[in-house]
Amino acid sequence: MNTIDIKINDRSLKVLPGITILQACRENEIDILTMCHLKGLTDVGACRLCLVEIVGINKLLSACTTRVASNMVIRTDTEKIKRYQRITTELFFAERNHVCSVCVANGNCELQELGYKVGMDHIRYPFLFPECKVDTSHQYFVMDHNRCIMCTRCVRACSEVEGAFNWDVKNRGFQVRVISDFDTPWGESITCTSCGKCLQACPTGALWSKDVVQGQLEKHPEMITELVEKRKLLLT
Amino acid sequence: MNNELPATDPRVKLLAAKIKKENFKPDALIEILHSAQNSYGYLPMNVLGYIAKALHLPPSRIYSTVTFYHFFSLKSKGEHTCLVCTGTACYVKGAQAILNELEKKTGLKAGQVSADNKLGVQVARCIGACGLAPVVVLDDEVQAKVTADEIINKIIDKIGTK
Amino acid sequence: MNRQEFKDLVIAEREKTKNSTCKHKICICCGAGCISSGSEAVMKKLQEEIIERGLQSEVEIIPTGCMGPCNQGPLMKYLPKNSIYQKVDCSNISQIVQSQVIEKKPIEHLLLFADSRERPFSNADEDPFFSKQLKIVLKNCGQLNPERIEDYLVHEGYRALDKALFEMSPEDVIAEIKQSRMRGRGGAGYPTGLKWETVYKYVNDQKYVICNGDEGDPGAFMDRSVLEGNPHRVLEGMAIGGYAVGASKGYAYIRGEYPLAIKRFEAAIRQAKKMGLLGPNILGSNFSFDVEVRIGAGAFVCGEETALIASIEGKRGTPRPRPPFPAESGLWGKPTLINNVETFAGIAPIINNGGEWYSEIGTPKSAGTKVFALAGKINYSGLIEVPMGTSLREIVFDIGGGIQGGGEFKAAQTGGPSGGCIPAEHLDVKMDYEALVNLGSIMGSGGLIVMDQSSDMVDVARFFMEFCMDESCGKCVPCRVGTKMMHDLLQKICDNNASRIDLERLEELAVYVKEASLCGLGGSAPNPLLSTLRHFRNEYETRIGKYEEKHIDVPQTSEV
Numbered sequence: 001m002n003t004i005d006i007k008i009n010d011r012s013l014k015v016l017p018g019i020t021i022l023q024a025c026r027e028n029e030i031d032i033l034t035m036c037h038l039k040g041l042t043d044v045g046a047c048r049l050c051l052v053e054i055v056g057i058n059k060l061l062s063a064c065t066t067r068v069a070s071n072m073v074i075r076t077d078t079e080k081i082k083r084y085q086r087i088t089t090e091l092f093f094a095e096r097n098h099v100c101s102v103c104v105a106n107g108n109c110e111l112q113e114l115g116y117k118v119g120m121d122h123i124r125y126p127f128l129f130p131e132c133k134v135d136t137s138h139q140y141f142v143m144d145h146n147r148c149i150m151c152t153r154c155v156r157a158c159s160e161v162e163g164a165f166n167w168d169v170k171n172r173g174f175q176v177r178v179i180s181d182f183d184t185p186w187g188e189s190i191t192c193t194s195c196g197k198c199l200q201a202c203p204t205g206a207l208w209s210k211d212v213v214q215g216q217l218e219k220h221p222e223m224i225t226e227l228v229e230k231r232k233l234l235l236t
Numbered sequence: 237m238n239n240e241l242p243a244t245d246p247r248v249k250l251l252a253a254k255i256k257k258e259n260f261k262p263d264a265l266i267e268i269l270h271s272a273q274n275s276y277g278y279l280p281m282n283v284l285g286y287i288a289k290a291l292h293l294p295p296s297r298i299y300s301t302v303t304f305y306h307f308f309s310l311k312s313k314g315e316h317t318c319l320v321c322t323g324t325a326c327y328v329k330g331a332q333a334i335l336n337e338l339e340k341k342t343g344l345k346a347g348q349v350s351a352d353n354k355l356g357v358q359v360a361r362c363i364g365a366c367g368l369a370p371v372v373v374l375d376d377e378v379q380a381k382v383t384a385d386e387i388i389n390k391i392i393d394k395i396g397t398k
Numbered sequence: 399m400n401r402q403e404f405k406d407l408v409i410a411e412r413e414k415t416k417n418s419t420c421k422h423k424i425c426i427c428c429g430a431g432c433i434s435s436g437s438e439a440v441m442k443k444l445q446e447e448i449i450e451r452g453l454q455s456e457v458e459i460i461p462t463g464c465m466g467p468c469n470q471g472p473l474m475k476y477l478p479k480n481s482i483y484q485k486v487d488c489s490n491i492s493q494i495v496q497s498q499v500i501e502k503k504p505i506e507h508l509l510l511f512a513d514s515r516e517r518p519f520s521n522a523d524e525d526p527f528f529s530k531q532l533k534i535v536l537k538n539c540g541q542l543n544p545e546r547i548e549d550y551l552v553h554e555g556y557r558a559l560d561k562a563l564f565e566m567s568p569e570d571v572i573a574e575i576k577q578s579r580m581r582g583r584g585g586a587g588y589p590t591g592l593k594w595e596t597v598y599k600y601v602n603d604q605k606y607v608i609c610n611g612d613e614g615d616p617g618a619f620m621d622r623s624v625l626e627g628n629p630h631r632v633l634e635g636m637a638i639g640g641y642a643v644g645a646s647k648g649y650a651y652i653r654g655e656y657p658l659a660i661k662r663f664e665a666a667i668r669q670a671k672k673m674g675l676l677g678p679n680i681l682g683s684n685f686s687f688d689v690e691v692r693i694g695a696g697a698f699v700c701g702e703e704t705a706l707i708a709s710i711e712g713k714r715g716t717p718r719p720r721p722p723f724p725a726e727s728g729l730w731g732k733p734t735l736i737n738n739v740e741t742f743a744g745i746a747p748i749i750n751n752g753g754e755w756y757s758e759i760g761t762p763k764s765a766g767t768k769v770f771a772l773a774g775k776i777n778y779s780g781l782i783e784v785p786m787g788t789s790l791r792e793i794v795f796d797i798g799g800g801i802q803g804g805g806e807f808k809a810a811q812t813g814g815p816s817g818g819c820i821p822a823e824h825l826d827v828k829m830d831y832e833a834l835v836n837l838g839s840i841m842g843s844g845g846l847i848v849m850d851q852s853s854d855m856v857d858v859a860r861f862f863m864e865f866c867m868d869e870s871c872g873k874c875v876p877c878r879v880g881t882k883m884m885h886d887l888l889q890k891i892c893d894n895n896a897s898r899i900d901l902e903r904l905e906e907l908a909v910y911v912k913e914a915s916l917c918g919l920g921g922s923a924p925n926p927l928l929s930t931l932r933h934f935r936n937e938y939e940t941r942i943g944k945y946e947e948k949h950i951d952v953p954q955t956s957e958v
Binding site for chain 3: 044045046047048051059060061062065066067080083084087088091092094095124125126128150169171172173174175176
Binding site: 164166169170171172179182183 | 295304
């Protein structure tokens, strides 16, 4: 198949036209931070961690939603991008109530990893301390909104992969919360199939299984990716 | 989520007609919500359930859309609600006088709730019962061809004198 | 109706008007502004007065759209003399009819601006408020009855649509718009002809046209007035757009807060359909185009094109990353042309008079005219339309009558919550897209708020940041959390409770939110803040100073 030439961080690459810049990076082992991206789910460009600079375009664009074009010259590693990634990470931590020491995902959390990757050793912004609920009504699972970063991977996994549409988002701005059905307890959901995909999709300790305790959560988001891949078998 | 809407309520007929007019298309959700709120004064949960079923949309989608837009209100205003229809027919038949009398006796204007939350007064732009004008809906019961005094008395019956 | 039948109808309507026995026409402004000042009661009283005097066959009463000087309403215009009476109420109707209609003498002290001009003008066009304006978009707004398509036929005739369909190809239409150098009036100023050409080039069996009537800027009412005052002009523009790009369906997205605009636009669609100006095979041509109104529900972010599209699709109005742009993949994934109300309202004049005519008005980079909504501490607030390149000084002082209350001009805010302030030292700026960007503001949709020395610029910044924080859709982190953080910091500064470090944090956040946000709401939310920091930094410094006086041991710089 025809490939096109692009440059990422001074490396000349040959890539298939129509892929995203993120895909081009992953295929060529170029480091790029992501959070709201989960391979197999539609990309939404919401976390703004994967912002890249493209020569000739005066705006930073998200790599996960921007497709490559012939002769594109891209940088993922500028000082500005790194600075912004650090601010985004700090804002994530300041927005909700993230207390690693008591969390099931301690040591196995994408948000924690992000903190380490950007070298975050303190947070410069005042914590918002919003009032967030913990929903334990479901027989098997728990949703703790204190740990939610609104990446919406759970929403997309539920709608795109399972097709149950149990999860969605209510309100706007910093009042947004993930909700089940009519903002009713998860245990009373008439759409949830208890498949557990949302747990696997969630990058933090917001969604977890009741049989797990602090620091023992194991997540397999790649399972979601696999499910989507296997769907393609049905087309052949 | 099993409170069915009473088929005899003229507001349900209006809602059903609107949904049909929009061909049950999910993308007409916002238009349909406007219409429902115009009739009910706000968006009660059973109305949202009805819409979800009719449009084959998941409840979470309906809820997420309703809470996004400032216009839409989920809250019933007051334990007992007195909804005065101010559609053209009702208006011509004296809806404003009813509202004025209500304000005199309860101190509440349209859109306000009493301090103890016992009574809320609302207006709706048309609930579709024009032949019964003027119409007041008292706690989901449609009161037809009412006078201001009748309504005040009914409210006193329900809540006690204020 | 086919083309010939339609032409005959237009001629017949014009003959009817020419041969009317009504030598006198009295226009009553029925835009939402004047209506809330009581113009409907005035019209009723006028109708009664005319009947009482037996003048029905001599005097025609026309309810019109916005005439312009809104805070002098209710307004009444007497034609053919073009005398405008201000603050008309039921008590002076009889007197006005007697004097103006019967005795043919204007009543000077009741005329427009009689209370502030040495001598009011009996022909309002000679008053500086009007003489400095150039009405293209607003032409006929305030002259015709927006609820009668016949009025539109008499004044404008849908001539542009006819010309486009039968005398021009889609390529010709696009070329004309490109030649006009018109730029989108929604705020971004993207070249309209280029946008039309881009949509045109995408091959698809279905394309859409969307008219963006979600005028959400607080203080902006240009689009509302055009939709209420001359809806057919917008409809005609949409149809021409559809013809040019190859779309068969159009949507007019109008804010839910504009019930009168919705009502009038829906009526206009019905009337146009009845006459065969919308629907299948318009005027017997091969072009079919249908328009539907979609109502907004209270979300400023829905003015952003991808959020608006999501709203029409029945979803939450959250924006999508661009690229891809709506021209390539818009409504339901199809190529979509989306333009602002004012943009569409300017199309018919360009087709009628030619792109060259339009391009000769304005400045080298910004052609044509711009409608502004003047508000704030200005004597004559309301709707105006001036050529691009008119100076801010002319707008505020010559047209707007200067500062209300006799104070001193401090700043003019343009572009609403996405824009910035222009201070007194730049009063002579020639208003066009680039000039305003260079000063740290934007043209925006046209809201122009005038401030005097009593305005606290830090509080202005805080007010707009609060607005953006409330209206943020919540999808992306920079806007969702950033606007909240910036607002809280601004509140701290307003309360004299912020240190220098807080100010540094604020400035750093502002640049971050501007560059990292997903859409234009977050991308421009920091503008009022950045603009006031640039032009009124001393007001921030004063407040920091007040805090530092009380907290002497606070470190002066931040360490990261």
